[in-house]
Amino acid sequence: MDQTPSTARLTVITPTLNEESNIDRMITRLVSLYPQVSIIVADDGSTDKTAEIVRNWGNKNPKIRFLDRKDEPVKGLTISLVDAIKITSTDFFFVIDCDFQHPPERIADGLLLLSEGNQLVIGSRSSVEGWGFRRKLISWGATTLGKISLLIRRRPRPKDIMSGFFGGETQFIAEILDQHPKTVSPKGYKLLFDMLKVLPRKTSIGEFSYTFQTREAGESKISLKHILVYFRSLF
Numbered sequence: 001m002d003q004t005p006s007t008a009r010l011t012v013i014t015p016t017l018n019e020e021s022n023i024d025r026m027i028t029r030l031v032s033l034y035p036q037v038s039i040i041v042a043d044d045g046s047t048d049k050t051a052e053i054v055r056n057w058g059n060k061n062p063k064i065r066f067l068d069r070k071d072e073p074v075k076g077l078t079i080s081l082v083d084a085i086k087i088t089s090t091d092f093f094f095v096i097d098c099d100f101q102h103p104p105e106r107i108a109d110g111l112l113l114l115s116e117g118n119q120l121v122i123g124s125r126s127s128v129e130g131w132g133f134r135r136k137l138i139s140w141g142a143t144t145l146g147k148i149s150l151l152i153r154r155r156p157r158p159k160d161i162m163s164g165f166f167g168g169e170t171q172f173i174a175e176i177l178d179q180h181p182k183t184v185s186p187k188g189y190k191l192l193f194d195m196l197k198v199l200p201r202k203t204s205i206g207e208f209s210y211t212f213q214t215r216e217a218g219e220s221k222i223s224l225k226h227i228l229v230y231f232r233s234l235f
Contacts, residue, residue, distance in 0.1 A: 005115035007034035009091040011170070012107065013084045014098040015042045015077055020049040026098040027057050027064065033104055038063040041098075042084040044077075045070035076187040078194065082177055085170065094121075094167030095191075102165040106210050110167045113206035119172045120199070122158050122192065123165035126209035146193055155196055158205055165210070166192050 012030055016023055023041065030039060041054045043066060054066040067084055069075065085093055092114045096102045102123065110121045128136070143162050150157045173195065177184065180198040188194065 005111050006036060007111065008036040009115070010034065010107075010111050010167075011038040011040055011088045011090045011093045013040045013042060013081060013088070013093055013095050015044065015080045015084075015095075016046060016050050016054075016098055017044045018046045018048045018050060019098050020046075020053060022098045022100065023050055024053050024057075026096075026100070026104070027054070029104045030107075031061070031064075034107070036063075038065070038088075038090055040065050040067055040084045040088065042067045042080040043069060044072075044075045044080050074186045076185075077189040078184060078191045079186040081191045082184060082186075085174055085177065088170050088174075091170060092167060093170050093173070095164065097164055101213050103210055103213065106165075106208065107167075109208040110206075113208065114167060114169065116206070118204045118206035119169045120195070120203060121167045121206045121208070122160055122163050123210050124158065124160035124163060124207045125212040128212040150196055153197055154201065156199055156201065156203055156205055158196070158207055160207070161193050161196055162190055163192055164190070 012034070014023075014026060027039060027041075030037060041050075041064075043050055043054070051066060051068065054064065057064045058066055065087075067080075067087065069080055069083065072079075072083075081095060092111065094107050094110050096104060096107065106123060110123065113121045128139075139162065143160075146161045147157050150161065176195060176198060183198045184191065184194045
């Protein structure tokens with residue numbers, strides 16, 4: 001008997017800001033891999049053709065939604081994801097960048113772990129392609145300080161606390177976000193870490209490993225401002 005969980009129970013959330021070079025290919029890949037999946041594109045005010053591309057998809061497939069945040073007073077990766085999670089109607093959600101640094105094929109591993117009862121599932125980077133020494137050093141420092149912060153708080157400490165490739169049980173995570181609005185850094189870019197700071201200690205967390213790949217197109221949106229917001233959120 002086939003034990004594969006139904007992708008109809010899953011919403012894939014991808015945040016965007018001027019991703020016209022990637023978003024069409026990402027949606028094509030997701031729909032091909034998971035025909036029953038719902039998709040929310042959480043857009044933070046793109047000025048290119050991102051909105052047009054996604055809305056064209058939505059006209060053909062009502063499960064593909066464009067969350068337009070261009071008029072929101074606060075912008076940022078974290079708040080975009082929070083807003084998307086709050087309008088998710090499926091049992092589970094999974095967050096993926098649309099630049100193909102996170103492999104869409106591995107969402108299936110996350111969905112399986114969620115269907116087995118895990119409340120939070122994390123894709124943990126086993127290796128990273130294309131990073132120089134400086135980028136690796138910054139990541140190591142941020143992870144180390146983050147784990148110290150979680151240790152002090154006596155909270156769960158999974159392998160990759162900085163992952164942007166993660167999913168959860170929608171109702172459970174939405175309640176956590178509602179109960180702890182001041183803990184989440186709206187202008188930040190590491191929602192997973194902010195959630196780990198307030199997760200109940202007995203939260204069931206599943207992890208799977210993957211290779212973090214080189215961005216296929218477009219430019220990274222991470223800036224010094226985002227890094228400073230993260231460091232302020234540590235303690």
